[in-house]
Amino acid sequence: xxxxxxxxxxxxxxxxxxxxxxxxxxxxxxxxxxxxxxxxxxxxxxxxxxxxxxxxxxxxxxxxxxxxxxxxxxxxxxxxxxxxxxxxxxxxxxxxxxxxxxxxxxxxxxxxxxxxxxxxxxxxxxxxxxxxxxxxxxxxxxxxxxxxxxxxxxxxxxxxxxxxxxxxxxxxxxxxxxx
Numbered sequence: 001x002x003x004x005x006x007x008x009x010x011x012x013x014x015x016x017x018x019x020x021x022x023x024x025x026x027x028x029x030x031x032x033x034x035x036x037x038x039x040x041x042x043x044x045x046x047x048x049x050x051x052x053x054x055x056x057x058x059x060x061x062x063x064x065x066x067x068x069x070x071x072x073x074x075x076x077x078x079x080x081x082x083x084x085x086x087x088x089x090x091x092x093x094x095x096x097x098x099x100x101x102x103x104x105x106x107x108x109x110x111x112x113x114x115x116x117x118x119x120x121x122x123x124x125x126x127x128x129x130x131x132x133x134x135x136x137x138x139x140x141x142x143x144x145x146x147x148x149x150x151x152x153x154x155x156x157x158x159x160x161x162x163x164x165x166x167x168x169x170x171x172x173x174x175x176x177x178x179x
Contacts, residue, residue: 062093072099079142080163081117083110096164103150103157110159111135111150118146140166 048055053067063073066089072082075092076099085101103110115125115137123141130136134151146163 060094062091064091065089077144077163079121079144080146080161081114081121083114083117083159083161085110085159096162098160098162100158100160103159105157107133107135107150107152107157110157111137111148114148114150114159114161115139 046057053065053070055063055065055070057063061075063075065071065073068088069086070088070090072087072090073092076082076090076097077092080097082099083101083103085103088100088102090099091097105113118139118141119125121142123139123144123146126138126140128135128137134149136147136149138145138147140146143166144163145166145168146161148159148161150157150159152158
């Protein structure tokens with residue numbers, strides 16, 4: 001999926017989120033019109049607007065969902081742990097995954113809990129840091145590179161996770177070639 005196409009999908013999803021509360025009062029006809037308009041803008045895509053959220057699936061099976069409490073897509077890779085919170089945006093494509101959760105607790109609590117989940121799943125921490133109150137870390141394992149940041153603002157904590165297939169060739173190779 002090209003960067004322009006990804007930006008188009010995200011832009012159209014944002015527009016749908018802005019419009020969906022207004023469309024809810026107009027009934028199914030307005031929702032269908034909005035879905036058809038978005039599908040026309042994304043040739044071959046299936047757009048579904050409901051319950052203050054939008055899900056877009058393109059002809060290649062890539063999926064993006066955004067809203068107040070969206071469901072994790074079935075094609076989210078099992079190797080990448082998720083988080084117990086309110087999922088507000090998620091994207092799954094062959095290039096990787098992205099998700100953002102509104103979570104309870106502090107940014108430090110969320111970072112520590114997700115880091116523990118990654119380590120329990122066999123990941124190893126690489127880079128970690130703290131900038132401007134945001135905590136960020138990068139982990140490698142299970143054929144993936146997973147980075148996340150956790151930050152607090154306006155009384156909420158947001159955990160943002162990005163995962164990409166590890167193409168470095170240094171994935172969990174635990175074989176001992178000296179034997």
